Amino acid sequence: MKSILKIVYLGDSEAGVLTAKKTLCQAELNAEIRVASDTQQYMAALAGFQPDIVLSEYISTGIHCSEAVAILRQSGMNVPVIIVCNAVSDEMTEEFLLIGADDYIILNQPGRLPFAIQRSLEKYQLKKEQQEILEQLINSERRFRTLVENSTDAVVVLDVNAQPTYVSPAVKNVLGYTPQEILEMDIFSRAHPDDAQELAKIMVKVMASPGVPLQGHTGRMLHKDGTWRWIDATVTNLLHEPAVNGIVDNFRDVTERYLSDQQLKNKEKRLSQAEAVAHLGSWELDLSTQTSVFSDEACRIYGLSLTDNIQSTASCISFIHPDDVEYVLKQNREALNSFQAADYYYRIVRKDGQVRHLRTQTHIELDNQGQPTSLYGVLYDVTELEKSEQALRNSESNLRAIF
Numbered sequence: 359m360k361s362i363l364k365i366v367y368l369g370d371s372e373a374g375v376l377t378a379k380k381t382l383c384q385a386e387l388n389a390e391i392r393v394a395s396d397t398q399q400y401m402a403a404l405a406g407f408q409p410d411i412v413l414s415e416y417i418s419t420g421i422h423c424s425e426a427v428a429i430l431r432q433s434g435m436n437v438p439v440i441i442v443c444n445a446v447s448d449e450m451t452e453e454f455l456l457i458g459a460d461d462y463i464i465l466n467q468p469g470r471l472p473f474a475i476q477r478s479l480e481k482y483q484l485k486k487e488q489q490e491i492l493e494q495l496i497n498s499e500r501r502f503r504t505l506v507e508n509s510t511d512a513v514v515v516l517d518v519n520a521q522p523t524y525v526s527p528a529v530k531n532v533l534g535y536t537p538q539e540i541l542e543m544d545i546f547s548r549a550h551p552d553d554a555q556e557l558a559k560i561m562v563k564v565m566a567s568p569g570v571p572l573q574g575h576t577g578r579m580l581h582k583d584g585t586w587r588w589i590d591a592t593v594t595n596l597l598h599e600p601a602v603n604g605i606v607d608n609f610r611d612v613t614e615r616y617l618s619d620q621q622l623k624n625k626e627k628r629l630s631q632a633e634a635v636a637h638l639g640s641w642e643l644d645l646s647t648q649t650s651v652f653s654d655e656a657c658r659i660y661g662l663s664l665t666d667n668i669q670s671t672a673s674c675i676s677f678i679h680p681d682d683v684e685y686v687l688k689q690n691r692e693a694l695n696s697f698q699a700a701d702y703y704y705r706i707v708r709k710d711g712q713v714r715h716l717r718t719q720t721h722i723e724l725d726n727q728g729q730p731t732s733l734y735g736v737l738y739d740v741t742e743l744e745k746s747e748q749a750l751r752n753s754e755s756n757l758r759a760i761f
Contacts, residue, residue, distance in 0.1 A: 361388060362388050362389065362390055363382075363387060363388065363389040363390070363410050363411065363475070364389075364390050364392070364407060364408065364409045364410045364411075365378075365389050365390065365391045365392070365409055365410065365411050365412070365413060366391075366392050366393075366394060366400070366403045366404065366407060366409040366411075366412045366413070367391050367392070367393050367394070367413045367414075368394050368395075368400050368412060368413065368414040368415060368418065368421065368423075368426050369393075369395065369413075369414065369415030369418040369442065370395045370415070370418045370420060371415055371418070371442075371465075373465075374415060374442055374465055375391065375393055377465060377468045378391065378413060378442075378468065378471060379391060380468075381468040381469065381471045381472065382471065382472060382475075384746070385471075385472035385746065387472055387475070392407045392409065394420075395418065395420050396420030396421060397420060397421050397425070397429070399420075400420075400421060400426065400429065401429060401433075404429070404430065404433050404435060405433070408435075409435075409437060410437060410479070411437055411438050411439075411440065411475055411478065411479065412426065412430060412437060412438070412439045412440070413440050413442055414426040414427070414439055414440070414441055414442065414459075415441075415442045415443070416441055416442065416443035416444075416450070423439075423441050423454075423457070423459065424453075424457040426439065427439050427457045427458050427459055428457075431458065436482065436485075436486075437482065438460040438461070438475075438478035438479060438481070438482055439458070439459045439460055440459070440460060440461045440462060440463060440471075440474050440475065440478060441454055441459050441461070441462040441463075442462070442463055442465055443462060443463075443464060443465065444464070444465050444466070445464060446462060446464060448699075450462075460478040460481065461474040461477065461478050462474075469743055469746065469747055470740075470743065472743075473738075473740065473742075473743055477638065488622070488625060491618075491622055491625070492622065495615070495618060495619070495622065498615060498618075511526075511528060511532075511608045511609060511610045512525075512526055512528045512529040512531070512532040512533070512608070512609055512610065513525070513526040513528070513529075513606065513607070513608055514526070514529065514540065514545065514606075514607045514609070515602065515604035515605065515606055515607070516604055516605040516607060517603075517604055517605075518597060520546065520561065520605070521544075522540055522541050522545055523541075523604055524604070525537035525538075525540040525541055531611075532587070532589070532609065532610060532611045533548070533579060533580075533581055533582060533587070533611075534581045534582030534583055535582050539582075548579050548580040549577060549578070549579055549580075550577060550578035550579070550580070550586060552577075552578075553575060553577030553578055556575040556577060557574075557575055557577060559575075560572065560574050560575050560593065561593075564593050564594075564595045564605060565595060567595060568595045568596075568597065568598050569594070569595065569596065569598065569599075570594065570595070571592050571593070571594045572592070572593050572594070573591075573592060574590065574591030574592060574593045574607070574609070575591075576588060576589070576590045576591075576612065576616065577589060587611050587613050588611070588612050588613040588615075588616040588617075589609050589610070589611060589612065590609065590610055590612040591607055591608060591609035591610075592607075592608045592609075593605060593606070593607050593608075594606045594608075638655060638736055638737055638738050638739075639652070639653050639654075639655030639656035639657075639658070639659050639736070639737035639738075639739070640652075640653045640655070640656055640734065640735060640736050640737060641653065641656050641674075641734075641735050641737065642723075642732050642733070642734045642735075643671070643674075643732055643733040643734075643735075644731075644732050645694075645730060645731060645732055645733065646731070648670065648671040649668055649669065649670055649671070650668070650669045650670075650671070650674055651667060651668055652667040652668075652669060653667070654667070655737070656737050659706075659714060659716070659737055659739045660677060660706060660708060660714075661708035661709055661710055661712065675687075677706045677707060677708070678704060678705070678706055678707075679704065679705035679706060679707055679713065681705075682704040682705050685702070685704065686702070686704050689702045689720075690720065690733060693720050693722060693733065694722065694730055694733065697722050697724070697730065698722075699719060699720060699721050699722070700718075700719070700720040701717070701718070701719045701720075702717070702718060703715065703716065703717050703718075703740070704716055704718070713741075714739055714741045715739070715740050715741045715743075715744040716737055716738065716739060716740065716741075717737075717738040717740050718735045718736065718737055718738070719735065719736045719738075720733055720734065720735045720736075721733075721734045721735075721736075722734070
């Protein structure tokens with residue numbers, strides 16, 4: 359987090375501004391706050407102040423929070439928006455999600471503000487990293503195309519029976535075989551069995567489209583070293599060209615790119631889930647198997663390795679602080695019986711003995727018949743906040759004892 363946070367506070371509540379300043383000060387967050395009470399002041403603050411985050415009152419005399427979010431997005435600035443409100447309902451929570459707000463705090467419960475700010479900034483940092491990965495992939499693709507244009511791809515020319523008549527030397531870099539070895543084999547026999555049907559479909563299209571370069575099926579080919587490589591190809595039917603008299607298959611090893619794409623998709627999926635659940639750890643209990651799947655962040659909160667993300671119900675219960683077990687089980691039972699979301703606090707004891715204070719919000723997933731199939735929970739690690747509030751309570755108690 360930056361040494362000095364630049365915050366635009368949009369609203370006309372002097373108490374709200376003072377509360378935000380006091381709360382951030384108590385959390386030892388050095389922040390510069392610019393107050394805007396109407397649209398004109400808000401737009402000027404965005405342009406001139408360049409904030410790291412926006413705090414917007416739900417409704418002020420000058421502007422509604424939905425308009426504030428819209429103006430921010432239209433400006434092209436990519437910073438979080440946290441809504442400040444006196445109270446919150448399920449309808450308001452849905453509204454915040456729909457308008458694109460990143461989080462909310464209740465004015466008379468300001469202690470969560472530092473936590474909300476940190477989580478929102480972390481989410482935007484993750485989005486930035488995602489964009490950088492995407493740009494890296496785009497740049498990699500551009501470099502790849504340059505290599506193709508300079509004939510660094512492997513090239514195989516096939517006759518009308520799909521038997522190789524020419525093989526370029528670069529094939530050894532792609533599949534490990536020498537050109538002579540390729541000429542003496544049925545190259546399609548090296549295709550993965552699961553890809554054979556798609557390859558056959560492509561060849562039918564190629565035969566029906568003379569002179570038209572067609573994108574081949576991205577599939578697996580068996581390398582000489584015994585590993586499966588993801589191969590991308592461009593195939594052109596030039597049987598009608600006397601100088602070629604064959605089907606030209608330009609192909610390349612895209613294993614790294616393919617795996618990177620899969621990694622990016624997985625990150626995008628996690629990011630999407632995080633955005634939908636306030637960008638924190640989560641778990642999902644399958645009611646039929648009584649097993650829970652933890653997100654990466656949930657594993658970190660519980661002190662588990664990322665590969666240890668599937669836990670039985672008994673294992674999950676074993677983490678709960680003994681004094682909180684019955685309370686947690688009761689909350690979950692009531693949520694399942696009522697089909698209503700639950701929101702509660704409890705403690706866990708990690709395997710290293712560390713006690714963590716958590717807040718959980720649960721949601722019920724129903725099947726087509728309206729019956730619950732899973733219990734989905736969002737985890738907030740509020741340990742540091744709890745410590746801060748306890749320290750504050752102790753301080754207030756000491757002051758009362760003195761005076």
